[in-house]
Amino acid sequence: MKVRNEEKFKGKGTRRCKICGTSRGLIRSHNIYVCRRCFREIAKDIGFKKYG
Numbered sequence: 001m002k003v004r005n006e007e008k009f010k011g012k013g014t015r016r017c018k019i020c021g022t023s024r025g026l027i028r029s030h031n032i033y034v035c036r037r038c039f040r041e042i043a044k045d046i047g048f049k050k051y052g
C-alpha cells in the first residue's frame with residue numbers, strides 16, 4: 001500500500017481519508033488523514049504498529 005496517494009484530496013479543510021476518500025472513522029493523528037481501515041494498511045509502512 002502506498003501512502004502517497006493523497007494528491008487528489010488536496011484542499012483546505014478536507015477531512016477525508018487520503019487513500020479511499022471516505023470520511024468515516026477518520027483518524028488524524030501524526031499528520032495523516034486516513035480512515036481506520038486504511039490506517040491499518042499504512043500503519044505497517046510508516047512503522048506505526050500500536051493501533052487496534
Ligand SMILES: [Zn+2]
Nearest residue numbers: 017020035038
Ligand atoms: Zn480509507
